Amino acid sequence: MSMAGSAHAASTLGTAAAAQGRYFGTAVAAGHLSESAYASTLDTEFNAVTPENEMKWDATEPSRNSFSFASADQIVSHAQSQNMKIRGHTLVWYSQLPSWVGGLAATDLQTAMDNHITQLMTHYKGKIYAWDVVNEAFQDGGSGARRSSPFQDKLGDGYIEHAFRTARAADPNAKLCYNDYNIDGVNAKSTAVYTMVKDFKARGVPIDCVGFQGHFNSASPVPSDYQANLQRFADLGVDVQITELDVAGSGTAQANSYATVVRSCLAVSRCTGITVWGITDKYSWRSSDTPLLFDGNYAKKPAYDAVLSALGGSGGTTSGGTTNGGTTNGGTTNGGTTNGGTTNGGTTDGGSSGGTSGAACSASFGVVSSWAGGYQVTVTVKDTGTAALSAWTAAWTEPQGETIANLWNAVQGSAGGQTTAHNAAYNGTLAPGASTTFGFVANGTAPQTPPAMTCQPS
Template sequence: MDKWTRTTAGLATAAAGLLLTTASVVFVSSDASAGTPAHGDSAAVAPGAASYGRAAPSGTTLRALARKAGIRVGTAVNSDALAGEAPYAQKVADEFSSVTPENVMKWDTVEPARGTYDFTQADQLVAFAKAHGQLVRGHNLLWHNQLPSWLTSGDFSAAELRDILHQHITAEVAHFKGEIWQWDVVNEAFNDDGTLRDDLWLDKLGPGYVADAFRWAHAADPKAVLFINDYNIEGVNAKSTALYDLVKGLRAEGVPVQGVGIQGHLDVKYPAPHDIADNMARFDALGVQTAITEADVRMTLPADATDVEAQDEAYQTLLQGCLLTRHCTDFTVWGFTDKYSWVPGVFTGEGQANIFDENYRPKSAYTALGQDLRLAGGR
C-alpha cells in the first residue's frame, strides 16, 4: 500500500487567496480510504505502479514536490513527440508522475475498423510509464468526438450500437487490465446548460448509456478507477450541478462511478474559478475521487505582463482546489510545452497556454505551481 501524507499547513498565495489549514491529512493512493466509493470498487487502486519517483533526478521537479504534497502531477502526452524528440521525453520522465495519452487511446485510433484493434502506440506509452515509475490515466472510452467513420456513418439500430459500444469498452479496458490507474470512461457528456449532449449516444441509446459504460468498464477491470470527465465544471454552475446530480443518482443505484475529472481548460480573459474548492467539496462528500485532468490556460497573443499574472493565478487556483480537496488524487496539465499545444489550432489568435515554452524553458506558471506544491508539502 502506497500511502502519502498531505501536509497542508500554511499554503497561502496572493494570486488566489486560498489557505490550506488542515495539518497532516493522510492521503491513501492505493486503497479505498474512508469516504471513497462503497460499491466494492477498489476505488484508489494504482495498478502497474512502479517505485514512485525513481526517474526524477531532482527534489525540485514537479513530480518530487507533488509527492511531498500528497498528490500526483501528470501531463497529457503527444506520442509522436515522445517517440521522436529526446528533450520532450526527458521532461515527461523527469517532471511528471502520471501520463495521459492525448490521442492514442481514443476510438478512431484503437479501433479504426470494426472489430480491428490497434493498441501499438498506446502500448508504447504504457511501457514508457512503467519504465519511469509513472501511472497511466486512460483517455477515453466514450466521447462524441474522434470516432471512426465506420461508426459515425453506419446505420446501426439501437441494439447494434449498444453491442458495438459494449464490445469496444470491454476490448480496450481488458487489453490494458492492470495497467491503467484511472479511466475517463465518459467524456464531455453535458452541454453548458446542464442538459445531456445530443450526440450519437444519447440519440440512439438514451441517457442509460452512461451507466452502461461504467458497468462494462468495471466488469473488464474492477481495479481501475472510473471517471466521468468534462470541461467548464470548475466552479459551481448549471453544468457542474447537473453532473453532481447525475453522479449522485448513479452511485445511489450502485453504478461504479468512482471519480469526477475537472478538465481545467481556462482563458485569462475570464475570471479564475475561485469557487472550485467549494465545487470539489460537494463531489468529495459523495465519496468519489476528483482530479484536475486537462489544465491549460490560454491567452490572446501577444501577451502582456497582466496576462501572464492572470495565467499564473488560474493555474494556482486549479491546483489549490485540488490541494484543498481530501480525495483529489492528481493534477494533470494538458500538454506541458507550448510547442505542441492544441490551443492555437482551435482558438484563433490565442496560445502560450502551457507551463513550459516552445524551447522547454519553464515559465512563471511552472514556478507558481512548484511554490504551492512546496508549501503544501511543508517545505
C-alpha cells in the same frame, strides 16, 4: 547520494506532488517521444501521463472489431519504464468517432460500445490507474441536458450507466471517471453532472472519480467557487481529478491561475492529482495562447515556478516564457484533447487581398499530430499586407472522404465546395506582419502534401 536525490525530488513537479500524496501528470503524444527535449522533460518533471489521442475510438478501433494499439502501447510502455501512473482517455465520447459507429442501429451500437470498452480495458488491464469512461456527455448552457450523440440519441440516458457497469466488469481495479469541461465552478452543467453522480452513488452504479478539465482564459477564468465545487463532488464519495489543465496567457496572471488550481486541489483531500494538457506550448492544441508550463523551447515559465511553489517544492526562479497571441472561446474544448507527434507541414498561399486597400493575408497548413484514423492541423494566418486586418477567412479543400471532427479558434463554414474558417471574435484583428492560429482535428489520413490554402481579408 540520498541527499542529492532528496534535493532533486523537491525541485520537480511530480516529486513535489508525490510529497503531497498526489500525482502531477501531463498529456503525451507518442510521436513526440523521440524528441529528446520532450522525453527528458516528461521523465524529469511528471509522474503521470494521459495519451492525447492514441486511446480514442478512431485511433484504437478505426474499423469494427479491428483494433490498433501500437501508438498507445508506446506511451504505456514509456510510462511504465518511468514508474508513472497512466490515465486512460477515453472510452466513450461523441467526437473522434470513426464513421461506422454513428451508422449503427441501437442494438448494434450497444454491442459495439460494450465490445470497445471491454477490448480496450482488457488490453491494458492492470496498467491503467484511472479511465475516463464517458467524456463530455452534457450540453453547455443552462439546460443541464445531455448532449446529442449517437449514444445519447439511440440508447438514451442509460448509456452512461451501462458504460460504467461494463467498464467495472472489464477491469475491477481501475478507477472509473466521468470527465467534462466547463464544470469547474457551480453552474447548471456542473450541477447536472453532480446530480448524475449522486444518483449513481445512491444506486450502486460503479463510479470512482470525476475529471474537471480546467481549460481557462481571460473570458473563462478559474471560478471563485472552484474549490467549493471540487469539495461538493468529493463529498459524494468520489475522487476528483484535474484532467486537462491549461491557462491561456503569460506572466503573473497565468501563474496566479495555475497556483489557484493547485492550492484548491491540495485543500480537497479527495483531489488525487493534476494533469496539464501538454508539456510545451509549441505542441499545445491552443499553442497561440501559450497555455502550458514550458515555453516552445522547454524553458520553465513563471507559471511553472508558481505551481512548484504551491506544491511545496523549490527550484529557483525561471525566465518569462512566451507571450500570448489570443484567448480561446470560453475554455471550451472538443474534449480538450488534441495534439501529438510531428509529421508534415507546409506553407501555402502567397496572400490574398481584398476589402481595405493594402490588406492581404496568407494561410499556412501544418500537420502537428497523426494517429490511426485521424490527424491534427494548426493553420497560421498572417497579415501580409500594409494595412491592418479586421477580419479574415481561410479556405481549402479537404481530401475526399475526410471530415473535420473539431475546429477551434475560428468558425467553420463552407463555400464553393471548399471548407472555410472565419476568424473568431477575438482574433480577427491583425497588424501588418502579425499572425494568429486556429486548429482542427480531422478524421482520415494526414496528407503528405499540404492542401493549397487561400486567405481573404474581409
